[in-house]
Amino acid sequence: MNTSQRQVAWGILGPGTIAHNFAVGLAETPVAKLLAVGGRTPDRLAAFGERHGVERLYGSYEELVADPDLDVIYIATPHSFHLAHGLLAIEAGKGLMVEKPAGLGAGDVEALVEAARKADVFFMEAYKCRCHPQTERLAELLGEGAIGRLEHIEARNGGMLERDPASRLFDPALGGGGILDIGCYPVTTVRLIAGVAKGLPYAEPVTLEASGEIGPTGVDEIAFAELDFGDGLTASIACALRREIEDTLVLTGSKGTIRLPVPWRPGRNAGPSDARIVIEKDDGVREEWLRDPRQLFAFEAEVATQAILEGLKTPRWPAMTAEESILNARVIDRWRDGMGLPVLSSVRSI
Numbered sequence: 001m002n003t004s005q006r007q008v009a010w011g012i013l014g015p016g017t018i019a020h021n022f023a024v025g026l027a028e029t030p031v032a033k034l035l036a037v038g039g040r041t042p043d044r045l046a047a048f049g050e051r052h053g054v055e056r057l058y059g060s061y062e063e064l065v066a067d068p069d070l071d072v073i074y075i076a077t078p079h080s081f082h083l084a085h086g087l088l089a090i091e092a093g094k095g096l097m098v099e100k101p102a103g104l105g106a107g108d109v110e111a112l113v114e115a116a117r118k119a120d121v122f123f124m125e126a127y128k129c130r131c132h133p134q135t136e137r138l139a140e141l142l143g144e145g146a147i148g149r150l151e152h153i154e155a156r157n158g159g160m161l162e163r164d165p166a167s168r169l170f171d172p173a174l175g176g177g178g179i180l181d182i183g184c185y186p187v188t189t190v191r192l193i194a195g196v197a198k199g200l201p202y203a204e205p206v207t208l209e210a211s212g213e214i215g216p217t218g219v220d221e222i223a224f225a226e227l228d229f230g231d232g233l234t235a236s237i238a239c240a241l242r243r244e245i246e247d248t249l250v251l252t253g254s255k256g257t258i259r260l261p262v263p264w265r266p267g268r269n270a271g272p273s274d275a276r277i278v279i280e281k282d283d284g285v286r287e288e289w290l291r292d293p294r295q296l297f298a299f300e301a302e303v304a305t306q307a308i309l310e311g312l313k314t315p316r317w318p319a320m321t322a323e324e325s326i327l328n329a330r331v332i333d334r335w336r337d338g339m340g341l342p343v344l345s346s347v348r349s350i
Helices: 017-027 043-050 061-065 079-091 106-119 134-142 179-198 297-309 322-338
Strands: 008-013 031-039 056-058 071-076 096-098 123-126 150-158 208-213 220-230 233-240 248-251 256-261 275-281 284-290
Touching: 008 061, 008 079, 008 297, 017 031, 017 043, 017 106, 031 061, 031 096, 031 297, 043 056, 043 079, 056 061, 061 079, 071 079, 079 096, 079 106, 096 106, 096 297, 106 123, 106 322, 123 297, 123 322, 134 179, 134 256, 134 275, 134 284, 150 179, 179 220, 179 233, 179 248, 179 322, 220 256, 220 322
Parallel strands: 008 031, 008 071, 031 056, 071 096, 096 123, 150 233
Antiparallel strands: 150 248, 208 220, 220 233, 248 256, 256 275, 275 284
């Protein structure tokens, strides 16, 4: 197939804030076209369509997924609806990219992956940081032995928010809490890095010890975990809704360190998505820059679109494959369980 002769037709289910960002990224992807959007609030749907020049606007999700011209649906609704809305798209024969986390727990993700496999459609969980070029370059540096034998990984993601019980972030029924919303980035990244250190695409922690604070609404507001991957490789991860902590990714090896100053969201909303990798060794410090004028969502849009054009059913590494999405969700479940939080599952109601 000459992929330059066709564009993959995308639909967006749920025209919220993150959908706006994805639509911008999609517009920066020449082989992709945003053809349709589905939403339940007419004014919001109309404003979204006008802002992004969308040809087809549907007042229900069922109408959206039934559009015969769509190749793939991006699910941009809150966490607790990802399973139901993902199954809706899959059952209509559409490929699926679901915003992270793909489900409230590993059971949800397993259900989506199995449904996509049975329907023989594309599946991808949208971890933007895994699609940015700095992730692939980081893996290359480790593979080259740039800092010797990897010994420890530190990954933190967080910030201070006002506690708002009306916000989904503080509502346990909607999958609130830091672990599901932002802690998932450190989890997926340390698993990938540990895997590279072992000559694998990803690795699973042998042990995980969790600690932190659960707020009055019942969600984790501050969470920490210590992970042991065996063979002398450990990781410390943290996320916070209610504490200022620096976004950090630091790799410590036997011969130096690698630091990514902006590990999770380089150029998130508008770009450019320039990223810097700092390598420090006994003989000095050097920096590598990866520059790109696009915003962050363009990378995951491109990765997914190219995979679909190639006839793949899941994206190429270092993006999240379907198999890895399940394993990643299991580690997130372990973290939540270690905090004394329940392992969640969505109710399939639309």
